[in-house]
Amino acid sequence: MYPTDKLYSKDHEWIQIKGDVCTLGVTHFAQEELGEVVFVELPEVGQSYDAGEEIGTIESVKAVAELYTPVTGEVVEVNEALETAPEAVNSAPHDAGWLVKFKLASDAPPEGLMSAEEYQAFTEGEGS
Amino acid sequence: MVDFAGWEMPVQYAGVIEEHRAVRSQAGLFDVSHMGEIRVHGPEAERFLERNTPNNVAKLDIGRAQYSGLMTERGTYADDLLIYRRGETDFLLVVNAANRHADLAILEQRAGLGVTLEDLSDQFALLAVQGPKAEEIVAQLTSDPIRELRYYGFLEGHVLGAPALISRTGYTGEDGFELYLVADQAEAVWEALIASGASEGLQPAGLGARDSLRLEAAMALYGHELTEEITPLEAGLGWVVKFKKGDYLGRDVLLAQKEAGLTRRLCGFEVVERGIAREGHEVLSNGELVGTATSGVWSPTLEKAIGMAYLPAALTEPGTPLEIQVRKRRLAAKVVELPFYRRPEA
Known part of the structure; x- marks a missing residue:
């Protein structure tokens, strides 16, 4: 069920790379675990982050989750629609609910990520 | 599911916000069987409760419930509770699940001759139907005159033909009913409510919505707004605290606090x-x-x-x-x- 054009992290983020731009969001599994999202705190455009750094938070009715970037790069765009409609993270986590776009610092492939199939198996191990 | 005082309880069914809005606009169904029920009866029952709670038990009519607390000598609550008067000398206390055993121990220690205590918690299941459509929904499952019940009134009748205590109470800030059922009837009543309530927009609701609903209505939750370190006066429950009803545990502390100012x-x-x-x-x-x-x-x-x-x-x-x-x-x-x-x- 996870799109095969994306890579997945153990923190339940997905990335999709097109050229030197990488779009990041959270997975369907993450949004289900979080429940109804009411706030999304995103980084500033122009900020640079190293892979593994915290870039923001997602707050749901039930819980708060920190957002980490699995890639190194500079924020070139954030999904401003989430400011007024954060529920897109629940309804379309892999599409309209995307969070941040990075310009990648290098064209080396990001490390430690999973394919759709691997991620599916990973979530089945973590499922509640 | 989460563990809540030893009970496996759902935080949500469809989603906290959706369930919350269903209760405000139509109706929600909660399984709150975790609540404890303690029967207090005997010739001294009224006097016993008067000495241990701040509200006026003598003025509580049969068929009425009252919000109150189990006092400590420090003027605070060991628990907040509802007192149902089922007869001249027969009361039912509804207490928080987490405090049930502690409450019972306190009551047993304080009770003298003429007061009998029974923990009925395992015999009762409790379903709450809350929201503007609650009356329509509950009325379909009983022939008792529930529409005539006023807020905090109750009757002992039947739901789906099985004995039930039906009470116009709740913890959401909406109109609604709480159905105290024989434990093994709860599942059938739940199913029947879900089936008959569907056309009225009834939705099952979990602990998450229960918390946001009670908080919007500013209803205290023991362990949060109420503890053994907080008096009911500080908690905004001055309307529960009666000073003219005779002495009770902690009254002197409450009176001194009232006179000194909070x-x-x-x-x-x-x-x-x-x-x-x-x-x-x-x-x-x-x-x-x-x-x-x-x-x-x-x-x-x-x-x-x-x-x-x-x-x-x-x-x-x-x-x-x-x-x-x-x-x-x-x-x-x-x-x-x-x-x-x-x-x-x-």
């Missing part, structure tokens, strides 16, 4: 910036720690983050600016009047 009081706040204050977050005024959030949720009705905290008397005026430390951020907040939500007049 130094802190339970207040409502709303978060002005984006973020949710939750239980345990520090509340500050001009950078100085002044309290701790006792509860905090996202309010689906107000579409704001709201909460409650004990604040020094000087900071209780609505509009008073506050800050709340939410993890690494300090969010602007302000004192607002309680309750956050009051149901529209019928």
Whole structure:
């Protein structure tokens, strides 16, 4: 069920790379675990982050989750629609609910990520 | 599912916000069988309860319920509870699940001749139907005159032909009923309510919605707004505390506190910036720690983050600016009047 054009992290983020731009969001599994999202705190455009750094938070009715970037790069765009409609993270986590776009610092492939199939198996191990 | 005082309970079914809105606009169905039920009866039962609770038990009529508390000698509550008067000398206390055993121990220790206590918690299941459509939904399952019940009134009748205590009470700020059922009838009644309530928009609702609904209505939750360190006067429950009914445990402390004036009081706040204050977050005024959030949720009705905290008397005026430390951020907040939500007049 996870799109095969994306890579997945153990923190339940997905990335999709097109050229030197990488779009990041959270997975369907993450949004289900979080429940109804009411706030999304995103980084500033122009900020640079190293892979593994915290870039923001997602707050749901039930819980708060920190957002980490699995890639190194500079924020070139954030999904401003989430400011007024954060529920897109629940309804379309892999599409309209995307969070941040990075310009990648290098064209080396990001490390430690999973394919759709691997991620599916990973979530089945973590499922509640 | 989460563990709640040893009970496996659902936090949500369809989603907290959806369930919350169903209760405000139509109806929700809660399984709150975890609540404890303790029968207190015997010729001395009324006097016994009068000595251990701050509200006026002598004035409680048969067929009526009363919100009260189990007093400590320090003028605080060991628990908050409902007292149902089923007969001249027969009462049912409904207590919090987490306190049930402690309450029973306190009552047993204080009870003398003429008072008999029975823990009926395992015999009762409790379903709550809450919301503006609750009366229509419950009326389909009983021939008892439930429409005539006033708020905090109850009757002993039948639901689906099985004996039930039907009470016009709840913990959501809406009209509604609580159905005390023989435990093995609960599943059948749940199914029947879901089936007959569907056309009225009834939805099953979990602990998450229960918490946001009661908080919007500014109803205290024991362990949060109420503890053994907080008096009912500080908690805004002065209407429960009667001074003219004769002596009871902790009365002297409450009277002294009333005469001296309260130094802190339970207040409502709303978060002005984006973020949710939750239980345990520090509340500050001009950078100085002044309290701790006792509860905090996202309010689906107000579409704001709201909460409650004990604040020094000087900071209780609505509009008073506050800050709340939410993890690494300090969010602007302000004192607002309680309750956050009051149901529209019928």
